[in-house]
Amino acid sequence: MNLRNIAKVELHRHLEGALRFSTLVELAKAAKIDLPYDNFKKLHEALIVRSPMKDLKSVLDRLFTAQALLKSEEVWERISFEACEDAFNEGVSLLELRYSPFFASMNHNHMTYDKIHQSILKGIDRAQKNYPMAAGLIGIIGRIMEPQDVKRASDFIIGNASTFLAIDLADNEEGFDCKPFAPHFERAKNAGLFVTVHGGEVPNGAYAVKDSIELLFADRIGHGVQIYKHPDLIELVKKKNVTLELCPLSNYLTSAVPRKEDHPFKQLMKSGVKVTINSDDPGLFGSSLIDDYEILKDYHGLGLEDFKLCNRNAYEACFIPNKEKFKAAFT
Ligand SMILES: [Zn+2]
Incomplete structure (x- = not known):
């Protein structure tokens, strides 16, 4: 079974976490960031998370290093195009990318939400012209953001409902519950946006899933x-027909599950939950979506028919409008 050749739909990939390694290095060099450029192993270690994180800080440091380099419209256009291109080369023809306008523009005062958004749209458009694929965007609100930033970012996402598919809530679930975000998610839903919520990721976080569905109207x-x-x-989850965007490698690297073989993917699938396979932050993890398929094949015995079912689930739960979906090469 050639995992790359499986026709894929991916619902959960962060644009800021999907930077191509060669691009990251090129941008870091141009910005004269002090890194061990002559030693590939050390360079890789400085920028990529490859073993389960011991502390969140080491992961965030790497994300912030990358974010600091995303300071022009050209760069945003480029990384958006490359994220689509990389996904396409992994067999993805329907792709939902997500990003946080707040995080994206942080410390880049000259980069407005709108400038970044338009640049991302340009990159996606270029990818759609070059490859038989369709891609769409999800706008992220962070649980840890200050109320005025939440308002500003959600106003932006809702105000651009024609170029965002959905709104998402991300960041630390512990100590940051869903309730304060409910009015914004209700406004987003009324504006025609879909809703997906990061929840039930950390070991004690299962009930965030209930809140996400009941308070934030999560579709996924x-x-x-x-x-x-x-x-x-x-x-x-079954009753409300909510699809899960599962990310096996990410769950292992963030210690959401202790070992790759401990992931309950198969158990959830067998219990009738609609499960899908996603890479989350392939740039940050130095991985591709194929690594997630490999874990499921090697450690959990998933076969071609299982993968087809997961992608059928993803196709059905994909927020991209039908007329765009039909144009993509997914069959
Ligand atoms: Zn995520």
Whole structure:
């Protein structure tokens, strides 16, 4: 089974976490960032997370290093194009990319939300002209953001409802519950946006899935991996026809599951939950979506028919409008 050749739909890939390694190095060099450029191994270690993180800081440091380099319209256009191109080369013809306008523009005062957004759209458009694929954008609000920033970012996402597919809530679930975000998510839903929410990722976070569905009207859940121990949550997700965006490698690297073989992917699939396979932050992890398929094949015995089912689930739950979906090469 050639995993690359499987026709794929990917629902959960962060643009800021999907930077191509060669581009990251090129941008860092141009910005004269002090890194061990002559030693590939050390350079890789400085920029990429490849073993389970011991602390969140080491992951965030790498993300911030990358974000600091994203300071022009040309760069945003380029990385958006490359994120689509890389996904296409991994077999993805329907791709949902997500980014946080707040995080993207942080410390880049000259880069407005609108400048960044238009540059991303240009990059996606170029990819769609070059490859038989369709891609769309999800706008992220962070749980840890200050209320005025939440308002500003959600106003922006809602004000651009014609070029965003959906709104998402991300960041630390612990200590930051869904409730304060409910009015913004209600406005987004009323503006015609879909909703996906990062929830049930960390070991104690299972019930964030219930809040995401009941308070934020989630159509899909980012991760949701921890519901496997809770039959009531499995029933809720099934009853509400909510699809899970599972990310096996990411869950291992962020210690959401202790070992690759501990991921409850198969258990969730067997219980009738609609599961999908996603890469989350392939640039940050030095991975590709193929690595996630490999984990499921090697450690969990998933076969071609299982992968087809996951991609059919993703196709059905994909927020990209039908007329765009039909243009893509996914069959
Ligand atoms: Zn994510």
